[in-house]
Amino acid sequence: MSFTKKDLDQIKRKGLTVQDVESQIELFKNGIPFTNIAEAATINNGITALDDNLIREATEHFEAHRNEKKLIKFVPASGAATRMFKFLFQFIKEYNPQNESINSYINKNKLRDMSLFLVGLEKLPFYDLVLDHLKSKHIDFSTLSNSEKIWHFAQAMLDENGLNYGNSPKGLLPFHRYRSSHISTAFEEHLYEAALYASVNNKAELHFTISERFKDKFDEEFKRIEEYVESGTGVSFNISFSYQQESTDTIAVTIKDEPFRESDNSLLFRPSGHGALLKNLNALDADIIFVKNIDNVVVKYYKEEVAKYKQVLAGILLKLQAKTFEFLHFLDANNPKEVDFKAIEDFLSEEMSIKISSEYKKYTDYYKIEYLREKLNRPIRICGMVKNEGEPGGGPFWVKNKYSNQSLQIVESAQINLKDKKQKELLKNATHFNPVDLVCGVKNYKGEKFDLEKYVDRNAAFITMKTKTGKDLKALELPGLWNGSMAFWNTIFVEVPIITFNPVKTVNDLLKAPHQIK
Numbered sequence: 001m002s003f004t005k006k007d008l009d010q011i012k013r014k015g016l017t018v019q020d021v022e023s024q025i026e027l028f029k030n031g032i033p034f035t036n037i038a039e040a041a042t043i044n045n046g047i048t049a050l051d052d053n054l055i056r057e058a059t060e061h062f063e064a065h066r067n068e069k070k071l072i073k074f075v076p077a078s079g080a081a082t083r084m085f086k087f088l089f090q091f092i093k094e095y096n097p098q099n100e101s102i103n104s105y106i107n108k109n110k111l112r113d114m115s116l117f118l119v120g121l122e123k124l125p126f127y128d129l130v131l132d133h134l135k136s137k138h139i140d141f142s143t144l145s146n147s148e149k150i151w152h153f154a155q156a157m158l159d160e161n162g163l164n165y166g167n168s169p170k171g172l173l174p175f176h177r178y179r180s181s182h183i184s185t186a187f188e189e190h191l192y193e194a195a196l197y198a199s200v201n202n203k204a205e206l207h208f209t210i211s212e213r214f215k216d217k218f219d220e221e222f223k224r225i226e227e228y229v230e231s232g233t234g235v236s237f238n239i240s241f242s243y244q245q246e247s248t249d250t251i252a253v254t255i256k257d258e259p260f261r262e263s264d265n266s267l268l269f270r271p272s273g274h275g276a277l278l279k280n281l282n283a284l285d286a287d288i289i290f291v292k293n294i295d296n297v298v299v300k301y302y303k304e305e306v307a308k309y310k311q312v313l314a315g316i317l318l319k320l321q322a323k324t325f326e327f328l329h330f331l332d333a334n335n336p337k338e339v340d341f342k343a344i345e346d347f348l349s350e351e352m353s354i355k356i357s358s359e360y361k362k363y364t365d366y367y368k369i370e371y372l373r374e375k376l377n378r379p380i381r382i383c384g385m386v387k388n389e390g391e392p393g394g395g396p397f398w399v400k401n402k403y404s405n406q407s408l409q410i411v412e413s414a415q416i417n418l419k420d421k422k423q424k425e426l427l428k429n430a431t432h433f434n435p436v437d438l439v440c441g442v443k444n445y446k447g448e449k450f451d452l453e454k455y456v457d458r459n460a461a462f463i464t465m466k467t468k469t470g471k472d473l474k475a476l477e478l479p480g481l482w483n484g485s486m487a488f489w490n491t492i493f494v495e496v497p498i499i500t501f502n503p504v505k506t507v508n509d510l511l512k513a514p515h516q517i518k
């Protein structure tokens with residue numbers, strides 16, 4: 001592959017090397033292998049079920065040790081809210097209240113989302129804000145017909161000269177309306193939640209990954225709510241932000257796997273998905289990192305329940321981590337003759353859900369120790385899993401590598417060969433779903449930070465079809481943050497109740513019970 005001097009300068013400005021770009025092009029040419037799932041992880045086969053004793057023990061362990069640890073809550077929050085309002089953008093584009101009634105339009109087009117939005121209109125957290133905006137435009141909402149009301153309401157919400165919610169970051173949208181007339185954003189709700197489980201000595205640290213263009217808006221929001229939230233929780237907050245780094249962008253190619261070029265003949269690079277945030281996560285210095293998406297929050301009534309399970313996951317992490325560290329220190333301090341191999345093997349298989357290679361039995365004691373050390377000395381993640389209720393997205397599976405060794409992974413359906421009947425059937429057998437509810441231990445037994453870049457399965461990337469100026473292109477997404485980017489971590493799946501999973505994917509999700517005041 002030959003690049004011009006202009007290309008080389010562009011690649012360098014991106015923080016990339018020619019080798020990086022050539023490796024990405026090779027992935028396009030060779031294709032990315034499908035993930036080979038061996039079976040779905042289920043209760044007692046890769047997923048731990050919680051009972052009252054385990055909940056109590058894990059919670060007590062976390063509370064006993066939390067003040068010794070540095071805790072951070074990590075929240076991917078760079079997404080705009082555009083997809084939340086997809087059906088409303090379509091509605092504004094197509095509907096004319098002068099031509100037909102809103103009910104006729106909904107029934108004719110079988111628009112269930114639109115019908116639900118219409119019924120729940122007054123329960124939306126921003127209902128009064130939209131009416132105030134219309135009033136400022138001298139539109140008397142009360143005198144409009146039902147058809148005109150809904151059109152003007154949607155227009156005021158989404159128009160660039162209106163409230164412009166569709167182009168706002170999801171984290172800064174009004175999510176909840178309380179009886180005190182206080183309206184909270186998803187950003188604010190994460191602070192309240194962090195106060196319950198991610199605070200040490202009445203201080204909580206949160207890190208948000210955002211789009212750089214919205215940094216000032218997030219700063220303004222924190223200034224607006226800081227005193228209010230701190231007085232309500234008794235906790236002070238240290239908030240930091242980072243952006244997706246340009247060096248994580250990937251090159252786009254044509255259908256023939258040649259670099260895609262812009263009209264000025266420059267190379268086209270594209271953002272590479274949430275896997276790019278591994279660099280942001282890797283830059284944090286903490287003993288425990290809680291990971292949760294920006295839109296997965298609840299009103300205050302449910303927060304204690306949600307926080308309880310975060311504490312449980314953190315307690316499980318600390319207990320397993322302590323035992324892991326104990327074994328590693330033991331391996332360092334003793335010669336092979338003094339090692340209790342069975343104790344470590346049982347711990348790995350029974351408590352860490354690690355399947356030991358069939359080749360292990362053939363190893364000498366020296367190589368057995370190295371094998372066990374390598375298995376133990378990895379980042380650990382405890383992943384909450386909820387029962388599958390038909391939500392799209394990834395799930396917990398036992399995955400088989402090219403050497404037939406199996407490990408627990410979070411796998412997206414796009415990673416699976418759905419043309420393979422057996423693989424498709426195994427996907428259907430999934431009983432649980434990934435809500436992105438992670439508690440991560442990213443330091444080793446010597447207290448040093450792991451380099452998380454070393455635990456990525458680079459082959460777990462994604463190739464997607466896109467268009468640019470009417471031309472087809474192939475785009476490359478890096479291995480997802482909780483998929484291939486954490487493939488070589490030690491992974492523990494724990495079943496958590498559905499109340500812990502309350503994402504806002506469409507505006508109508510704000511009408512569900514966990515987002516409404518009782």
